[in-house]
Amino acid sequence: MDLLINFFVGVHVIGIAALLGGFIYQLKAAGQGTVRFAPGMLHGALVMLVSGLLLTALNNADDVELNNTKIGLKMAVLLAILTIIFVKRSEEQVDKRLFGLVGLLTLVNIFTAVLWT
Ligand code: HEM
Known part of the structure; x- marks a missing residue:
């Protein structure tokens, strides 16, 4: 069972990489106001x-x-992230404040996971 749990922690980390990676990759574009929710962020x-x-x-x-x-807090924050990305997924350009909010909420969840022991 430990192996299975650790495997899914690995999958969990791959999800963070896709979500946060899509955010960080576009930080410069966000500064120029040309940013979108990449499909990888929704999948992540x-x-x-x-x-x-x-x-x-x-x-x-x-x-x-x-x-x-x-877990409940992480779930609520993730549902907010998912809702925002899902609703705006087809827009070529999204408000950079909304984009920033998704990045911020992702960081909130990462630090909730690792600091709340
Ligand atoms: C963006 C959203 C999320 C992020 C960034 C995140 C982050 C993390 C990280 C970094 C870990 C490994 C570190 C650790 O074990 O403390 C972890 C573990 C875990 N996550 Fe998440 N998580 C998210 C969403 C969720 C959701 C929605 C659930 C449940 C429905 C969940 C359930 C768990 C469980 C059960 C573990 C392993 C046990 C634990 O340590 O609490 N996570 N998460």
């Missing part, structure tokens, strides 16, 4: 959701006690 966020749910289920099945408040 979906990977986070699916792997996060699987990690929660696997840890529960393994009787590992999770911090449900922390």
Whole structure:
């Protein structure tokens, strides 16, 4: 079971890479006002959701006690990220403040995950 859990932590990290990578890659473009939610960002966020749910289920099945408040917070923040990206996914150019908000929320989730022990 440990191997499976660690595998999905790896998948979880790949999701972060796609979501945050799409954000960082476009930081310069955001400064020039020509930014969009790249498809990889939506896919990354979906990977986070699916792997996060699987990690929660696997840890529960393994009787590992999770911090449900922390998981709930990460879930709520991710749902906000997903909603924004999904609604704006076809727009060639999005408001840079909205783009910045998605980056900020992603960072909030990363630091919630690693600092709330
Ligand atoms: C953008 C959204 C998310 C980010 C950036 C994120 C980040 C992370 C990171 C860095 C880890 C590994 C570090 C650690 O174990 O503490 C982790 C683990 C985990 N994540 Fe996420 N996560 C996100 C969304 C979610 C969601 C939506 C769920 C549940 C539905 C979830 C459930 C879990 C679980 C169960 C673990 C392993 C156990 C734990 O340490 O809490 N994550 N996450």
